[in-house]
Amino acid sequence: MKSFLPYQSFASEIVAQPLLELLERHQILVETGWAKPDFDVSMANNATETRFIVRLQPSDFEQARQLEEAENDLLVQQPAPDHYLFGFTDDELFEILVKPDEWNSYDVSLARHMLRLRGREVSSDTVRLLRRHRVAEMAKPEPSQKTWIVAGYLFAVLGGFLGIIIGWHLHFHQRILSDGTRVRAFSPRDRVHGFRILLLGIFGVFISILLQTLKT
Numbered sequence: 001m002k003s004f005l006p007y008q009s010f011a012s013e014i015v016a017q018p019l020l021e022l023l024e025r026h027q028i029l030v031e032t033g034w035a036k037p038d039f040d041v042s043m044a045n046n047a048t049e050t051r052f053i054v055r056l057q058p059s060d061f062e063q064a065r066q067l068e069e070a071e072n073d074l075l076v077q078q079p080a081p082d083h084y085l086f087g088f089t090d091d092e093l094f095e096i097l098v099k100p101d102e103w104n105s106y107d108v109s110l111a112r113h114m115l116r117l118r119g120r121e122v123s124s125d126t127v128r129l130l131r132r133h134r135v136a137e138m139a140k141p142e143p144s145q146k147t148w149i150v151a152g153y154l155f156a157v158l159g160g161f162l163g164i165i166i167g168w169h170l171h172f173h174q175r176i177l178s179d180g181t182r183v184r185a186f187s188p189r190d191r192v193h194g195f196r197i198l199l200l201g202i203f204g205v206f207i208s209i210l211l212q213t214l215k216t
Helices: 013-025 058-075 090-098 105-117 124-139 146-157 161-172 188-215
Strands: 005-010 031-035 051-056 174-176 182-184
Touching: 005 013, 005 058, 013 031, 013 051, 013 058, 051 058, 058 105, 090 105, 090 124, 146 161, 146 188, 161 188
Parallel strands: none
Antiparallel strands: 005 051, 031 051, 174 182
């Protein structure tokens, strides 16, 4: 059975409907649902972070992206005159092409269209090169998580379940890139610390439970 991975996230199901209708027309299998970040470091349980997720099979990512681009190429011919991108400079529009994962697909197509109208032609090969560079940048591990490593060891020694959670997150957490591939979120060194924190946390919780049992 093929797995489904997050393709795009939206603030609401209504906003996702154009994409869902496009995928349905071309018979691309979809899974949808609501999701929160894997690990809320603030522990605030903030409901506003919940997103509507459209999931596709990784092999369908590129086809879906091409379908969106083809659809948007037609829509950008008559954009709304008050669209906020009209206030962007050339450099700001180019930044959208550099980081397409931070914008919806229509904005990316419109940015490219506007640059073309301003005499700044951006070829398809250039766009593909920018995307490969962006994927490579996103694949780099996060900066060293020194604060969470120290906190993880502390909670693990004290026998708290939070130490286990931090250790698990540091060792196993992955990111899904814009091309559908998964990469480890943290550096090998941080993942080693995460594994040690996980084991120490499990041992700490076991000892804590044992001591509580002996007291009763």
